[in-house]
Amino acid sequence: MYQVYLRSFADGNGDGIGDLSGLLARLPYIAALGVDAIWLNPWYPSPMADGGYDVADYRDIHPMFGTLAQARELVHRAHAMGIRVLIDIVPNHCSLEHPWFREALRGGPGGAARERFLFRPGRGVNGAEPPNDWQSRFGGAAWTRITEPDGTPGEWYLHLFDSSQPDWNWHHPKVQEEFEDILRFWFDLGVDGFRIDVADKLVKHPDLPDLAQWSHDDHPFSDRDEVHDIYRRWRQIADSYPGARTFVGEIWTPSVERLARYLRGDELHSAFDFSLLASPWDEAKMRQTIEEALAAHEAVGAAPTWVLSNHDVVRAVTRYGIGDGSMLRLSAASTRKGRVDLALGTRRARAIALLALALPGSAYVYQGEELGLSEVLDLPEDRREDPIFFRTGGDQLGRDGCRVPLPWSGEEEPFGFSEVDVSPWLPQPKEWGRLTVEAQERDPASMLNLYRRALHCRRDQRAEWGEEVRWLATPPGVLGFLRGDAFASLTNFSSEPVELPAHPQVLLLSEERAGSDLPPDATAWVTVT
Ligand code: GLC
Numbered sequence: 001m002y003q004v005y006l007r008s009f010a011d012g013n014g015d016g017i018g019d020l021s022g023l024l025a026r027l028p029y030i031a032a033l034g035v036d037a038i039w040l041n042p043w044y045p046s047p048m049a050d051g052g053y054d055v056a057d058y059r060d061i062h063p064m065f066g067t068l069a070q071a072r073e074l075v076h077r078a079h080a081m082g083i084r085v086l087i088d089i090v091p092n093h094c095s096l097e098h099p100w101f102r103e104a105l106r107g108g109p110g111g112a113a114r115e116r117f118l119f120r121p122g123r124g125v126n127g128a129e130p131p132n133d134w135q136s137r138f139g140g141a142a143w144t145r146i147t148e149p150d151g152t153p154g155e156w157y158l159h160l161f162d163s164s165q166p167d168w169n170w171h172h173p174k175v176q177e178e179f180e181d182i183l184r185f186w187f188d189l190g191v192d193g194f195r196i197d198v199a200d201k202l203v204k205h206p207d208l209p210d211l212a213q214w215s216h217d218d219h220p221f222s223d224r225d226e227v228h229d230i231y232r233r234w235r236q237i238a239d240s241y242p243g244a245r246t247f248v249g250e251i252w253t254p255s256v257e258r259l260a261r262y263l264r265g266d267e268l269h270s271a272f273d274f275s276l277l278a279s280p281w282d283e284a285k286m287r288q289t290i291e292e293a294l295a296a297h298e299a300v301g302a303a304p305t306w307v308l309s310n311h312d313v314v315r316a317v318t319r320y321g322i323g324d325g326s327m328l329r330l331s332a333a334s335t336r337k338g339r340v341d342l343a344l345g346t347r348r349a350r351a352i353a354l355l356a357l358a359l360p361g362s363a364y365v366y367q368g369e370e371l372g373l374s375e376v377l378d379l380p381e382d383r384r385e386d387p388i389f390f391r392t393g394g395d396q397l398g399r400d401g402c403r404v405p406l407p408w409s410g411e412e413e414p415f416g417f418s419e420v421d422v423s424p425w426l427p428q429p430k431e432w433g434r435l436t437v438e439a440q441e442r443d444p445a446s447m448l449n450l451y452r453r454a455l456h457c458r459r460d461q462r463a464e465w466g467e468e469v470r471w472l473a474t475p476p477g478v479l480g481f482l483r484g485d486a487f488a489s490l491t492n493f494s495s496e497p498v499e500l501p502a503h504p505q506v507l508l509l510s511e512e513r514a515g516s517d518l519p520p521d522a523t524a525w526v527t528v529t
Contacts, residue, residue, distance in 0.1 A: 020066030034455035049164035193246035263302035321345025358489035372447035
């Protein structure tokens, strides 16, 4: 599955912003990668306070991305190429510009329109303190006080994310009905499924208690049991459509067992498993992570969904080039102190890509990972957009650095992303000239060619690989496993070369090697007899 961050994929109309016409023109590139489907980040009308995760209208396309007619055309053309299309649904919150939120503000306290959101009076003298102690995921309080229509300081509304993203009240039947209708709208248009944003946080404890009072298994807003009822209803809607329609949940749970509960037969088809992404570069920890994920998924009869990167975390080549590779967000301080070893990060990113693609289940590849793009750390402050940067006063760099527009061709910005002389919405590093698609197509050893070969090999051999992973007895520092009877993947996590046992054929190697050794920080795909 290939994740398309539309705004940064390809610009078709020369305004410096990626769009549907750019994507339509580049669909053959995606088909040639050898993926089965694309997932597009939100494309809805939005003030773009959080990259479009602040939705103003769930049934339309942002004019800067294109039109509904182009969305239809995308689905049609992708299907003709054998590519399925998943879009992003954002059910936890909307935007300040959503008509229902505006109506809620106008309606005044106690009005029916406010009940679709989570408005509460403040605490303390004159209600000047937030209603509870919850913190926004992006920093600061999870509540913002409004001014009432009569000009007085008024109620507070809950936003687990930015203040531009008011949370819906999922106890309200109208909210439930509305989202079911939105699903139908897009299924009717032909999309194959949805990635569900913040899927585990929709339902809040009706009393909105302080987190300080929280006792173990009744968290007031994360992974509450009631959320499963929503997905059972959604599943029925998906199943009522012809063809295979699918959901993938964005769920960050502390344990993979909790994650697997979303994958019971009548709920979601899949959920991102972020455990590999967060695992340090260490063969024992990686193995444990994979074993636990496989066992938890097997218990509910679901396939795991591996993720190595996305639009929210530090790009892989930077991540593996800093510390132990498990740092998903960067503080300004960590990048000042720690030097990033991009050569090491690139080797490890290549190795882990092969490891992940050798596992059973599905895998998501975030655009640009197949080019080995690094996190852009030196974006000028006035070009940054991520609310995380602003809400933490710049302590956290935020996620703009992994969202820089793709380099396609040529030697200078915009590297074929847009028309010549157009500045992309985020500036591209000069060094990306050697990472363009055009440059990498010419180089047999490039990251792009590694991904293409791996994805095609995986697709061709999937049937023979079966669903099982059998671990191999390997030297210390090496993680190896068999898929089916004739295929094995071996990763060298150590800093020394190890001898590769004799194999009839090496199918793919993430690094050049001297002699028969598997170099450090490398993966080999081999056939066995
Ligand atoms: C998810 C999205 C992220 C967004 C957040 C709030 O984590 O992936 O980009 O900021 O939800 O919608």
